[in-house]
Amino acid sequence: MSEDIRLGRSGDAGRRKRRPGAIVLGAIVAALAVNTVLASRDTAAATGERQVRLRDGDLHVVDDGPPDAPALLLIHGNASSTAWWDPVVPALAARYRVIRVDLLGHGQSAKPIARYDVPAQGRRSAELLDELGVANATIIAHSMGGMVATALAERRPDLVTALALIDSAPSPGAPIRQPLIPRLVPVPVLGQLLWRLRADEQIRAGLATAFTRDIDLPAAVIDGVRGMTYRSFTKSPKEAGRFIAARTLPDRLAVLDRPVLVIFGSEDRRVRSAAAQEYQIVPDARIEMVPGVGHTPMLEDPQRTIDLLLDFLARHNAAPTRRD
Numbered sequence: 001m002s003e004d005i006r007l008g009r010s011g012d013a014g015r016r017k018r019r020p021g022a023i024v025l026g027a028i029v030a031a032l033a034v035n036t037v038l039a040s041r042d043t044a045a046a047t048g049e050r051q052v053r054l055r056d057g058d059l060h061v062v063d064d065g066p067p068d069a070p071a072l073l074l075i076h077g078n079a080s081s082t083a084w085w086d087p088v089v090p091a092l093a094a095r096y097r098v099i100r101v102d103l104l105g106h107g108q109s110a111k112p113i114a115r116y117d118v119p120a121q122g123r124r125s126a127e128l129l130d131e132l133g134v135a136n137a138t139i140i141a142h143s144m145g146g147m148v149a150t151a152l153a154e155r156r157p158d159l160v161t162a163l164a165l166i167d168s169a170p171s172p173g174a175p176i177r178q179p180l181i182p183r184l185v186p187v188p189v190l191g192q193l194l195w196r197l198r199a200d201e202q203i204r205a206g207l208a209t210a211f212t213r214d215i216d217l218p219a220a221v222i223d224g225v226r227g228m229t230y231r232s233f234t235k236s237p238k239e240a241g242r243f244i245a246a247r248t249l250p251d252r253l254a255v256l257d258r259p260v261l262v263i264f265g266s267e268d269r270r271v272r273s274a275a276a277q278e279y280q281i282v283p284d285a286r287i288e289m290v291p292g293v294g295h296t297p298m299l300e301d302p303q304r305t306i307d308l309l310l311d312f313l314a315r316h317n318a319a320p321t322r323r324d
Contacts, residue, residue, distance in 0.1 A: 122151025
């Protein structure tokens with residue numbers, strides 16, 4: 001018995017001797033982990049990337065340009081992300097604070113089961129500007145993002161200096177019927193199967209109607225679609241259609257008393273280019289048609305898009321103001 005006790009004590013002593021080494025090793029591992037987190041945060045801060053926590057889901061934001069310059073909020077369309085604005089950001093950020101956001105369900109933002117209706121997306125965008133301390137901004141939006149921008153202006157006109165909408169369907173009759181496979185994705189069961197089996201080639205094929213010119217799609221564009229959930233991918237366009245069916249964008253914008261720029265690609269394969277004329281009922285709306293370009297001018301002809309935006313901003317952008 002005494003021998004067993006001595007052996008036990010000897011074992012305890014051995015474990016005690018080994019414990020300081022384990023503590024040191026654990027401390028090193030913890031320090032490395034903390035350093036990795038801090039390095040990641042430093043990289044995000046340097047590039048202006050961050051996650052902004054809102055009450056119903058975090059939003060991924062990229063913030064470029066002088067922080068005290070007049071602010072622009074860039075809102076992408078369905079199945080898109082902040083990456084779709086990459087070609088035009090450097091020129092805009094040379095003069096303005098450019099804030100890009102991944103809408104809920106898109107990019108690196110949260111992807112809950114519900115809450116994809118357009119008014120909620122507009123409310124969320126307003127809350128984002130409040131969180132960032134922005135008192136007012138010009139909203140530049142693409143496709144479905146134009147509906148979110150309009151919902152934002154309806155809810156919080158105090159935040160909106162002007163609006164620039166790029167290939168945003170004004171009414172339910174404006175969208176063009178899409179090829180078979182994209183139309184099958186929202187179909188229950190079959191669509192979910194197609195979604196699970198999607199490969200990069202299928203994603204590129206699905207995006208083909210967003211462009212007319214032959215462009216090399218950045219990997220981030222493909223990754224953005226792949227990162228979506230089936231629910232967010234299918235729910236967002238349904239809610240967008242419901243929004244303009246309830247009241248068209250031109251009717252909504254006509255009563256807001258804000259400067260409006262409408263940009264359309266003349267060869268849009270998703271929204272009828274002729275539908276741009278529906279925006280004529282908006283007082284003093286400026287309508288610009290970009291020749292030889294499809295649904296996505298900022299990727300197909302970024303320089304022409306930049307020129308139109310900078311001219312509009314020079315005419316209508318307010319002096320920089322911020323909330324403390």
